[in-house]
Amino acid sequence: MPVTAMAADPAYKVLVFSKTAGFRHDAIPAGITALRELGTANNFTVDATEDAAAFTTANLAGYRAVVFLMTTGDVLNAAQQTAMESYMAAGGGYVGVHAAADTEYDWPYYGGLVGAYFSSHPAIQQVTVRVEDAVHPSTAHLPRAWVRTDELYNYRTNPRSTAHVLATLDESTYSGGTMGADHPIAWCKPYQGGRTWYTGLGHTAASYTEPNFRAHLLGGVRYAAGVVAADCGTVTQPPATGTVEAESFTSQFGVQVVDKAPAHGGRAVGYIDNGDWLGFSSVASAGATGFSARVASAGAGGTIEVRAGSATGTLLGSVPVTPTGGWETFQTVTTTLAGTGTGPLFLKFTGGAGSLFDIDDFTVTRGSTPPTPTPTPTPTPTPPTGAxxxxxxxxxxxxxxxxxxxxxxxxxxxxxxxxxxxxxxxxxxxxxxxxxxxxxxxxxxxxxxxxxxxxxxxxxxxxxxxxxxxxxxxxxxxxxxxxxxxxxxxxxxxxxxxxxxxxxxxxxxxxxxxx
Missing domain, CATH: 2.60.120.260 (Galactose-binding domain-like)
Structure with a gap:
């Protein structure tokens, strides 16, 4: 499945490196084949190897880009690492694919090169990928909402503060995401004199026969090789508005995830009592000016406190939750926030005895147009019974x-x-x-x-x-x-x-x- 050749590209060479010292992906051969086919159609030659001896200053100088194709574990020794650093400093290009983020945890330079290290993943499933950069050669061809099936990585850190994010995962469209409303999955940046591009997609062999994924990969290679210009130096900001499934918390006290058909995605956070809380390590409190939550209560209700940094951190705002008429009847409550927080977002719940309410999801607004606060004590209107x-x-x-x-x-x-x-x-x-x-x-x-x-x-x-x-x-x-x-x-x-x-x-x- 060749992608249309880029006639303007000069001939160049790409090194594809797929050594594994940990888990080995069975899609590696398919990835090598795809890159060879892309090279044939687009004027570059692929040399594929698992021999780390290829990492010498003299040898790397012959390549415009080096692809770490699903590498895992410690794959380079100290001298080979130094050669890679020298290669990048001389204007080289790095492409990381999927498990490249599960590589060289003890080499700090590599952590900056790849952008973020792997943390965990759920089962392979369908997801909606949200394209943020509709101009970059690796994403310009993609639909803004790209629906595909893959193994979806969570990362130890969010790379957005140091990289130009190209695409994110919409955690509301699958289960097992842990990064919340801002879950980058592809990014690029200038690095130490060279260029880096990474995609977390590409676990399955089928990915490498998909035209959209192949073009995504080709765009990354062309950018890293320096044969096409792209703005990867601008650090992107998280979306002004982001909806987070409450059950995607990264820390909690006292609550349980419950199955609930009327909830978005079929699940919500329940058994919420006075003093319980949720933490979201990948949802920043900085710049948050508005908050809304989808809630249900057949109890006495209570209050959601929005805090910065910890469950006892700076209070940014609060919103009362009144009874909605049933545990299956969801309504939306809203409030403004101070916009002065730092650190991750926490939700703390207060009220009387017993279960207070359930929370399905919440939305954080950033910028100058926060939502209109919910009147107190008037609850959000409920659609008529029987609708x-x-x-x-x-x-x-x-x-x-x-x-x-x-x-x-x-x-x-x-x-x-x-x-x-x-x-x-x-x-x-x-x-x-x-x-x-x-x-x-x-x-x-x-x-x-x-x-x-x-x-x-x-x-x-x-x-x-x-x-x-x-x-x-x-x-x-x-x-x-x-x-x-x-x-x-x-x-x-x-x-x-x-x-x-x-x-x-x-x-x-x-x-x-x-x-």
Whole structure:
């Protein structure tokens, strides 16, 4: 499966190194074959070896890039390490693939080279990869939400503070992630005179036959070899808004993870008593200006305290949780935060005796537009009892579509990995036909990263005359769960008037509820 040749690239050589001193991946031969095929199609020659004797200053000088292909353990001696350091200082390029992060733990230079060391991984499963850099040659070809199956690494540290993050894992789309809302999986950076590029993907042999992954790998090789320019010197910032599954905590006291069908992902954190807490080592408190949480309570309720650094650290803000009407009835509570925290985010729970509430997920907002605090003591409105999903599988039309890969029908297919995306202009709309007139009471929007800042929810009985049921000019993306007065309508549409990004309007799901 060759990738189209880059005619402008000069001929060059790449060293592929796959020595293992620990676990050995059975995909290594497939990786070598893929790199050889990419080289044949793109004007570079691959020399593959597991012999560390190749790491001499003289030999490395003949290569534009060195690929550590699923290496593990201590693979170089002191002299060979020095040769690699000299190679990079002379302008060389490093490519790390998957288990390259499970390599040379006692060589500090290598820790900086690869960017982050491996910590753990769950079982192989499907995931949505969120592409942050749509320009870099290793990610420009990818969909902004790239759905694929792989072994998904957690890392000991988050590389974002020292590297340019290209793509992240969406932990809400799989189980076993431990890094929270900001989980980098591919990154690049200038390093000690050279260039480094790493991807945590590529565990399976099947990966190396996938056109998207092969092009991802090719872009990394071309960048590291210095034959294509790319901005890897800009340290990227975490998303302004990020939703974190509560059960992805990295430390806790007193709580349990519980199965709960109405929760996003089917699980939530429960058995929360006074004094219990959750810690999230990969969720920074710095710059946090807003907080919202999806909660349920049939108990007395209580308070969520948002703290920085530890469960007894600086209090950034708090939000009361009142009874929601049942342990299966989730509502969203919101508050503003001080924005002055340092260190990881902690949630501490306070209240009376017994179980206080369950928490499904929470969203941290950074920047100048925090969410409007939940009124106290008025609880978040609850959709009327008996409301059912009306929009599933119904006909959908839209003002435009970015391309055939993002059809309007994706918003009602129940698949969190498919989406509609509009043209890159304002205004845009998307409308669902419920088939007959219904009593509509709630609309739930699941935005992709390209969300609508300002939009209206409109209803119609004839698809001609529209009435605004709700509007906002300050959406922060993620999930917008909107309760409206009971309205008779056959058609419900989202009418966007201001995009939050340079891209179009992009929705994973548009759910209409009522009776």
């Amino acid at each position: 059912v999903l009306l929009s599933s599988g119904r006909p959908v039309t839209a003002s435009s579509t970015e391309n055939a890969g993002f059809p309007p029908s994706a918003v009602v297919d129940g698949n969190a990995g498919t989406r509609w995306s509009s043209a890159f202009a304002d205004p845009q709309w998307i409308s669902v036909d419920l088939g007959s007139t219904k009593s509509v009471t709630r609309v739930r929007l699941q935005w992709e990263a390209a969300y609508g800042r300002a939009y209206r929810i409109e209803t119609s009985t004839n698809n001609t005359t529209w009435t605004a049921a709700s509007s906002t000019t300050a959406s922060d993306g993620g999930t917008d769960d909107i309760t409206i007065p009971a309205t008779n309508a056959r058609y419900v549409r989202v009418y966007g008037t201001q995009r939050a990004t340079a891209y179009g309007y992009s929705l994973w799901e548009l759910e209409v509820y009522g009776s």
